[in-house]
Amino acid sequence: MTYLFLALGLFLLFIGGDWLVSGSVAVAKRMKVSPLLIGLTLVGFGTSTPELTTSLLATYKGSNGIAIGNVVGSNIANILLILGVTALILPVKVKGKSIRRDSAFLIFSCLLLLTSLIFGSIGRIMGLIMVVSLIFYIVYCYRTEREEVADENEKLPPLWRSITLTFVGIGLTMLGAKFLVDNSVILARTWGISESVIGLTIVAVGTSLPELAASVMSAIRKHSDVALGNVIGSNIYNALFILGVTALCMPIQIPSGMWIDMLIMTAVTALMIAIALGYKKFTRTTGVVFLISYAVYIIYLAQIGQVS
Numbered sequence: 001m002t003y004l005f006l007a008l009g010l011f012l013l014f015i016g017g018d019w020l021v022s023g024s025v026a027v028a029k030r031m032k033v034s035p036l037l038i039g040l041t042l043v044g045f046g047t048s049t050p051e052l053t054t055s056l057l058a059t060y061k062g063s064n065g066i067a068i069g070n071v072v073g074s075n076i077a078n079i080l081l082i083l084g085v086t087a088l089i090l091p092v093k094v095k096g097k098s099i100r101r102d103s104a105f106l107i108f109s110c111l112l113l114l115t116s117l118i119f120g121s122i123g124r125i126m127g128l129i130m131v132v133s134l135i136f137y138i139v140y141c142y143r144t145e146r147e148e149v150a151d152e153n154e155k156l157p158p159l160w161r162s163i164t165l166t167f168v169g170i171g172l173t174m175l176g177a178k179f180l181v182d183n184s185v186i187l188a189r190t191w192g193i194s195e196s197v198i199g200l201t202i203v204a205v206g207t208s209l210p211e212l213a214a215s216v217m218s219a220i221r222k223h224s225d226v227a228l229g230n231v232i233g234s235n236i237y238n239a240l241f242i243l244g245v246t247a248l249c250m251p252i253q254i255p256s257g258m259w260i261d262m263l264i265m266t267a268v269t270a271l272m273i274a275i276a277l278g279y280k281k282f283t284r285t286t287g288v289v290f291l292i293s294y295a296v297y298i299i300y301l302a303q304i305g306q307v308s
């Protein structure tokens with residue numbers, strides 16, 4: 001039954017996240033928000049909801065390894081797996097001047113996490129700093145992007161339907177997160193695998209499925225700015241909003257072995273930014289390299305996974 005509920009949790013996360021993204025994007029377009037801002041805010045926030053509910057539940061249950069491993073693992077998966085698959089389907093072109101702004105803030109979020117690592121925990125003060133920083137980022141993004149509007153000729157569903165779809169999606173992601181956390185902890189104890197590794201792999205990939213769905217659909221529809229904005233926005237939300245809100249509710253103790261994964265997350269983030277700023281395009285070759293790198297990372301986790 002554990003495997004059945006785990007699969008059910010992943011399924012609900014995927015369906016709920018997909019509905020949440022569809023509904024929130026439709027609402028944003030009704031409000032005439034730019035595609036880039038949709039990717040950075042509503043899509044980023046929407047697809048990060050599974051990580052939020054998962055980390056909150058994990059911290060409440062005392063599973064700090066899953067709580068922070070979920071975020072770090074999701075950020076790594078977003079770049080190497082999500083962006084890798086997206087680029088493999090259709091090369092992702094970097095558009096606009098705002099990539100420098102967003103890249104700088106993404107690096108800032110990584111530095112905050114590394115700072116927390118030094119202290120060994122993310123307390124309420126650091127949580128407050130993270131949340132306030134995110135609010136500042138959202139306001140700044142809106143003020144710099146509000147002149148760009150969505151296509152007025154695009155046919156959109158009624159506003160009430162989009163809002164309903166959004167709330168139903170939120171409910172499904174919360175239910176899916178509960179199934180995922182409960183059964184991941186059971187598996188961790190049964191297999192003798194550390195909760196940190198479970199959070200970095202099964203939970204991280206599972207909660208990243210909405211990002212995968214959103215980015216792949218964006219690539220298919222040739223909205224590469226939304227696809228890249230989704231990855232950058234989700235990673236910023238994961239680091240600042242999810243861990244920030246979770247720490248405000250209950251301080252998070254960082255497992256001693258997590259520093260390697262945090263450094264890997266920072267390294268792949270820097271690599272993504274270097275490609276975005278230097279080459280202005282994520283080619284299919286880049287996608288293959290990213291996917292191979294992610295496979296190597298998973299193999300590395302498998303080698304150390306029997307540490308309880």
